[in-house]
Amino acid sequence: xxxxxxxxxxxTLNINNRDYHVVIEDRDTLLYILRDKLMLxxxxxxxxxxxxxxxxxxxxxxxxLSCLMLAIDGQGKKITTIEGLATDGKLTYLxxxxxxxxxxxxxxxxxxxxxxxxxxxxxxxxxxxxxxxxSIEGNICRCTGYNKIIHAxxxxxxxxxxxxx
Amino acid sequence: MHLPHFKYYAPRSINTLNTLxxxxxxxxxxxxxxxxxxxxxxxRLIQPEHLISILKIKQLENIKIKNDKKIxxxxxxRIDNLANFFKANKPFNAIFQAANMVGxxxxxxxxxxxxxxxxxxxxxxxxxxxxxxKIMPPCHKRGGNICYAVKNSKRCFAVYQGDIAxxxxxxxxxxxFLFNKNFIQKPVxxxxxxxxxxxxNIGKSILIKFILPASEDGIISTYKKYRxxxxxxxxxxxxxxxxxxxxxxxxxxxxxxxxxxSAPVVIKNIKDFISEKKLTDKLIHEISEIAYNQAHPVENxxxxxxxxxxxxxxxxxxxxxxxxxxxxx
Numbered sequence: 043x044x045x046x047x048x049x050x051x052x053x054t055l056n057i058n059n060r061d062y063h064v065v066i067e068d069r070d071t072l073l074y075i076l077r078d079k080l081m082l083x084x085x086x087x088x089x090x091x092x093x094x095x096x097x098x099x100x101x102x103x104x105x106x107l108s109c110l111m112l113a114i115d116g117q118g119k120k121i122t123t124i125e126g127l128a129t130d131g132k133l134t135y136l137x138x139x140x141x142x143x144x145x146x147x148x149x150x151x152x153x154x155x156x157x158x159x160x161x162x163x164x165x166x167x168x169x170x171x172x173x174x175x176x177s178i179e180g181n182i183c184r185c186t187g188y189n190k191i192i193h194a195x196x197x198x199x200x201x202x203x204x205x206x207x
Numbered sequence: 208m209h210l211p212h213f214k215y216y217a218p219r220s221i222n223t224l225n226t227l228x229x230x231x232x233x234x235x236x237x238x239x240x241x242x243x244x245x246x247x248x249x250x251r252l253i254q255p256e257h258l259i260s261i262l263k264i265k266q267l268e269n270i271k272i273k274n275d276k277k278i279x280x281x282x283x284x285r286i287d288n289l290a291n292f293f294k295a296n297k298p299f300n301a302i303f304q305a306a307n308m309v310g311x312x313x314x315x316x317x318x319x320x321x322x323x324x325x326x327x328x329x330x331x332x333x334x335x336x337x338x339x340x341k342i343m344p345p346c347h348k349r350g351g352n353i354c355y356a357v358k359n360s361k362r363c364f365a366v367y368q369g370d371i372a373x374x375x376x377x378x379x380x381x382x383x384f385l386f387n388k389n390f391i392q393k394p395v396x397x398x399x400x401x402x403x404x405x406x407x408n409i410g411k412s413i414l415i416k417f418i419l420p421a422s423e424d425g426i427i428s429t430y431k432k433y434r435x436x437x438x439x440x441x442x443x444x445x446x447x448x449x450x451x452x453x454x455x456x457x458x459x460x461x462x463x464x465x466x467x468x469s470a471p472v473v474i475k476n477i478k479d480f481i482s483e484k485k486l487t488d489k490l491i492h493e494i495s496e497i498a499y500n501q502a503h504p505v506e507n508x509x510x511x512x513x514x515x516x517x518x519x520x521x522x523x524x525x526x527x528x529x530x531x532x533x534x535x536x
Contacts, residue, residue, distance in 0.1 A: 048212055049214070067212070068212070068213060068214060068215035068258070069209065069210040069211065069212055069213060070210075071210065071245075074209070090208035090246075090249060091208070091245075091246035091249060091250075092242055092245075092246060092310075092313075092314060093439070095311065095313060098313055104287075104316045105312060105313050105316060106313055106316050106317045107242070107313045107314070107317065109208075110241050110242050110245045110246070110317065111241065111317065112215070112238075112241070112260075114215055114217075115217075115260060115262065158312065158313065161312070161313075161316075162312070175438075176312065176438070177312045178312075179311050179312065179437075179438030179439055180310065180311020180312060180313050180314060180438070180439055181311075
């Protein structure tokens with residue numbers, strides 16, 4: 043199909059408890075809308091085919107890949123991105139733990155990792171080490187070697203994260 | 208990566224879906240989870256004019272246990288929900304194991320059972336970028352007449368790498384399709400053609416649901432998956448086994464392989480091994496040998512073909528041994 047005369051639609055997306063009205067084409071992925079239209083660039087664009095997990099966001103509390111979800115399918119759903127985790131500048135326990143345990147190096151996978159881990163805690167507040175590993179199996183990190191990330195998530199599970207600023 | 212342009216539809220009932228399909232001109236494709244279709248569209252392997260999302264049809268997203276104890280699984284049940292439903296369910300353990308090993312948690316949250324069963328065949332010479340497609344003459348699967356995997360081959364060897372089809376086949380699942388306002392049921396193994404280029408013989412019918420028979424006492428099943436990484440990857444060889452035990456004897460055994468051919472391979476000629484005999488290690492070895500002889504992987508996906516074939520033998524042995532062990536306990 044040629045580019046000419048492509049139909050555009052106005053849709054409403056609820057992202058981080060705020061309604062955004064955006065004009066989209068049918069083919070636009072949620073990732074494209076987040077990063078290029080709404081400038082919510084915390085969600086990262088890497089492989090584009092669902093292999094790396096960098097674009098993970100929560101849809102109705104479940105971790106999904108925004109590169110493989112059409113923006114139009116996000117209507118009527120509650121979408122949470124990395125920008126929506128901290129409230130009033132206060133980081134979540136997972137975010138604090140990632141800093142405390144050095145689970146961040148270059149940081150490119152971090153937003154995806156945090157969203158995947160948040161999705162895990164939504165589903166299962168007391169995951170075993172194997173369940174933690176399984177929940178981040180779709181998130182690729184080339185720096186940390188994963189151990190520090192797993193330690194950080196375990197620290198949150200065991201409520202070992204200090205509540206400092 | 209942008210998707211190619213298409214027109215999007217999201218009918219809310221099966222009736223509107225039917226009317227839509229009757230009135231649509233040009234190539235229309237059904238979209239459910241999108242985890243397999245959208246990467247292929249991004250690589251421009253497929254560029255449909257119309258995309259029909261069936262996620263808004265509420266009828267398709269439930270698992271129901273009918274009065275006769277048959278289990279009906281709607282086409283858009285998410286893989287994660289399917290895995291949770293069959294968790295700690297001995298007869299259908301193979302389905303739980305297979306569903307639990309599909310892709311990553313994100314993929315399991317998005318992908319649907321219908322999409323998993325009807326996923327396209329894969330090949331390292333087909334699932335390639337647009338640049339590669341521009342340089343290389345098209346293979347059978349892209350409408351040409353060359354095969355890069357098997358020299359001088361007249362057919363396509365692309366591999367069916369779905370996880371859940373094999374457990375559905377050994378547990379005698381059926382699929383229900385909608386075609387011209389009629390509902391047609393077919394055993395799951397009959398929806399495959401065995402031809403890598405055109406893997407399914409379902410024409411323009413639309414998958415509605417799967418039906419699993421009522422779980423009888425004495426049926427136990429398991430699924431083994433071989434892949435390079437212990438997460439994320441498609442199976443490069445997989446074995447589903449179901450056995451039926453009656454009066455402390457093995458009454459029936461079914462084995463189905465995945466990831467070694469263009470369709471799941473149902474292993475034939477194994478019934479003779481179990482009649483009137485106790486399954487000794489030697490007999491299990493012989494059954495595994497038959498599975499090995501009926502698997503014919505070629506070098507067109509990750510992993511060495513000989514190794515994948517060897518793993519079929521190994522996994523079949525382990526699966527049967529595990530099942531016998533679990534019922535003798």
